[in-house]
Amino acid sequence: MTYPHQMLSAEPHDRLGEHRNDQGWLDTRWADPTSRVLVVSGTRVRPVEGALPWVATDEAPDGVRVLLGERDGTTSWAVIVGPEAAASQEGEWYPLRGLLPALAGGTRADAPLVFHALGLAEWHWATRHCPRCGGALASRAAGHELRCTECGKTQFPRTDPAVIMLISTGEPGTDEERCLLGRSPQWPPGRFSTLAGFCEPGESLEDAVRREVAEEAGIVVGEVAYFGNQPWPLPQSLMLGFLGRAVSTDIQVDAREIEDARWFTRAEMRDQAEAGTLVLPGGISISRSLIEHWYGGELPGQW
Template sequence: MPLEHLALGRAATDRAALLRSDPGLIDRLLADPATRVLRVGHGRTPVRERDGGLALDLVGPGEVPDDALRVFLGRDADGTGYLAVRAEPGPDWVGLRRLGAVLDDAQVGLLTEAVALLGWHETHTHCPRCGAPTEPVEGGWSRRCPDDGTDHYPRTDPAVIMAVVDADDRILLGRSPAWPEHRYSTLAGFVEPGESLEAAVRREVAEEVGVVVGDVEYLGSQPWPFPASLMIGFRAVATDPTVRVDGVEIADARWFDRAGLRDAVQAGQVVLPSGISIARRLVEHWYGSELDDGPQGW
């Protein structure tokens, strides 16, 4: 059964892409007092309390500085338009990794979209062909070079992430050398040019841990704008479960049965990925239910 309701994959706002070509779109939204504005700085945003939880602290267009970068996020069913603006974060602003699990569908969708799009603008300010500074156009969904007239669009980097299982239905988890000693997760890696997703799954598993994979089954995807990935989740069946870690991408990899993983987590010997991540959902999809984080958390 495929994964559903992944934390950062939820959305309830129409992106209204056909409106982006209107050169007066942003000015018209700024002139409309009903427009709601999401302020984002370095992936963080202000929040307020609502119904015992947290909600985005959306403001009106009158609070948008004249020189702020503005991007169009879409509109909701009653026609209310949404903008995101780049701002300097305050000390109490909160990041998407924390908010992804507590916001409703509409708000988490807006924040995920805004973090991804504004992050792209921050790192793509110049034309890759001639080096000239570029200007945002199309409601902030592209940048145009005034010197050579080329348009440049946001990039998303596809990455495969897989729950590798063997003939005994054990799951393979690995630890990066950069992580703390007990932190383990599913294997993952970027798709290379000219490569299918299934081929990327088999290649990444073989490169990182030496395990040979046969059948590959798609389970779901999740935007991961840290900074610009799309995580594409699979179940991959090992035909040769022999583990030979590469020592570069993976420092250690271990097979777990369900009881063994549960006991290791409870004992603090294994720390699983964050609850908002598709990695955690892949593990729990295999396990058959949610797993208690035990004495530690990612």
């Protein structure tokens, strides 16, 4: 079975990491008329008629040049310019979250490239000074390294592991089995999702699942099994999906990150989703995949 979250990573590109420090090779590929460029202003992109605006290299502005890689014989790049570029041009520029509808549609094959580009753009935007001495940073390795001009220390892009989990209780596959969903205080009425949180230093992923569920909903989790993952550079996460089995069922929400959490049977989930009183995550998220995997099929409605 292909799950919804896999749509956005189904066609990965060759990242050509072995060429990032070969300036002659980079110059040759940049001069190739078939190469294409995604212009990123700060951390935003401007779609044109719902599609991503890839341009030829001779049409790209000056900026930080980032080699994304190659797919189907075409070399793709990003050029990162300051956020003022978006303010000075017509049209609306969107961060990654605003581009997800376009990526889930006709430009889905470009999703890994866009995730790559905006993940690096976010890192360049957030990493302004050397954490060791405070010196200025210079881009190296086709945008994939930042080297301090004072002490020479090199910085590399970050990826923060985050766990996202569907917790269930009751006899698996029966009408009595239930799964746990929660909601943030900031969400509109009826919106629920799987629980999630970041892995802490020195912590295994399985223990992160158990800790987060205990902290947010007061549920003790025993067995934990890996489900899958999804790159989620919002701004720099890798969502690692898990299935867990609860050994307690008394919910006690933390009232900060989670304002409500509930157990749902499959029948309750289906009936409430059909009625619109339960609104589940979007179809491209790993949260949706976890829910539909447990449910055993597609469900109506989404954010």
